[in-house]
Amino acid sequence: MTEPVFDGSFTEQEALPDAAIEAALAVMKTGRLHRYTVGGGGPSQTALLEREFAASIGQDYCLAVASGGYALQLAMRAWGVCQGEPVLTNAFTLSPVPGAIVAVGGTPILVETTIDLTIDFDDLEAKIAASGARLLLLSHMRGHIADMDTLRALLDRAGVALIEDCAHTMGASWNGRPSGTFGIAGCFSTQTYKHINSGEGGLIATPDADLMARATVLSGSYMLHDRHPAAPAPEAFGDAPLKCPNMSGRMDNLRAAILRPQLAALADNTARWNARYQTVSDRLRDVAGLRLTKRDRRETFVGSSIQFFLDDLTADECEAFVTLCGARGVELKWFGAPMAAGYTSTHHHWTYLPPQDLPRTDAILATLFDMRLPLTFSLDDCTLIASIMAECAARMAEPVLPRAGVA
Ligand SMILES: Cc1ncc(COP(=O)(O)O)c(C=O)c1O
Structure with a gap:
């Protein structure tokens, strides 16, 4: 007897929902693909996505960017990682995570893994003490979420800040609180194999007005930060528009338009x-x-x-x-x-x-x-x-x- 064989594809995603296809067509018919070219003065698709994503996880601010890896880089840069600074992260993760730390000039300090694939708290504590690191970039790798209550207490005791890599936890939560809301920023990916699909794309969510102001300018907002309804009010930007370099990595309206119906689903x-x-x-x-x-x-x-x-x-x-x-x-x-x-x-x-x-x-x-x-x-x-x-x-x-x- 021949053994059964599976003949499907492990890399085939679902087609985008009709609402996403219609939204994409509507954007393309206007030609207004850049996030700052809006018709009728109204918020752009990108701005609407940011607002809807922030609301979906109960966070104050959100910025849509070019990729999940870029979101990690931007969050760390806006937080203030310095050249050569040690940054803690999980040893069990994928290459864009240490890559993002290296991209902002940091040195990744890899932390051991538990048998349940979460970060090892004993090793984390030891490496905080040994390295003097000020920041943990926590990767919820393959969606395995550590005990966030214990982790928060540990980081608070040590005075270490937290940025979450939620590439695999969009839609997930710990103890009823959405993943990505436990630290200074949560970073998400909308790359094809993630939970909403725009080919490439990323989102940063944060409760910190200053960090969001810097991230917005760094992402390439020129002097158009008043077109970010999910960012702090323009007066809260202070001198960030003049002080922060433009490191272009925006999301466009086409991708935002196809993400919005997927977020709703x-x-x-x-x-x-x-x-x-x-x-x-x-x-x-x-x-x-x-x-x-x-x-x-x-x-x-x-x-x-x-x-x-x-x-x-x-x-x-x-x-x-x-x-x-x-x-x-x-x-x-x-x-x-x-x-x-x-x-x-x-x-x-x-x-x-x-x-x-x-x-x-x-x-x-x-x-x-x-x-x-x-x-x-x-x-x-x-x-x-x-x-x-x-x-x-x-x-x-x-x-x-x-x-x-x-x-
Ligand atoms: C754990 C993890 N973090 C971050 C990223 C980066 O996301 P992107 O591909 O959107 O840059 C990925 C992508 O596969 C990932 O698997």
Whole structure:
């Protein structure tokens, strides 16, 4: 009997909703794509998106920019990272995060990871003391949110500021409070594989009027900061328009127009992602040798991807597992891979950083697998995918490694 194979695509996103397509056409028919070319004096699509996004997470101010990575850079620059300054961040994250720190002249200090894929508080405390860092850029990598109450207390005691990288937590919350509202700024991405899709794009949300004034000018507002209804009033900008350099990285009206209907649908789509996550995790939970991460009851997450461990496998066996699943159409990423591949890399591959000793993170990444759950998958697709993974995991547990068929 032939084994079932999944023939869908792990990288295919849903088409944009009709409302987004109509909004894009409307913008294109006017030709007013730049955020500051508005007709009838009215707020631009970009300004409306900023207002709606700020309201959606209960934050005071919001700025839309060119990408999530740019949002991280801009938030750090507006906060005041100095040349050569140490900036703490999770060792378990993706390359745009250390990249953003390096882009603003900082030196990333990588913090160890817990088995539930959140930042390790003991190591964080030790590294705050050792480095004298003033800022933590916390990456909620793959949507795993640390205990934010404990983290806030720790950072307050140490006098360390917090910027959140919410590329994977738009729509998520901790203890009822939206991700991205725990620190001086929250940064979001609207790149195609995130929770709302404009190809490229980013958002910064903050309660800090001065930071938002500087970020707005830095993003390239010229002298047009009065056209930012989600920024502080023009008088609050002080001398920022003259003091801050223009580091152009604005969002345009076309992208904002297609994001607004998606933002309105985020809660519904979160429920759809979580139904897919639940289907896969229910099937994988009882697979011998396979461990899912534990999720805290206080965390409300968006299940747009799933992570799991096969703790007993060697590196060769992990590779064989990825190949076995791949041969049956199930595309997995493995964080223990020696080579960076696709979007996946680890601190071992970021050779522009000073090398850092992270034994606990290395042990965790060695058997950590990661899989996307796009909304183009039906629940039946998810059942099939999880069954294939369960069967492949069972084969790995057979006494002899099933080399035949592992091309
Ligand atoms: C964890 C994380 N942070 C930040 C970013 C940066 O987002 P963007 O691709 O919009 O620059 C990404 C992008 O993949 C990411 O995965």
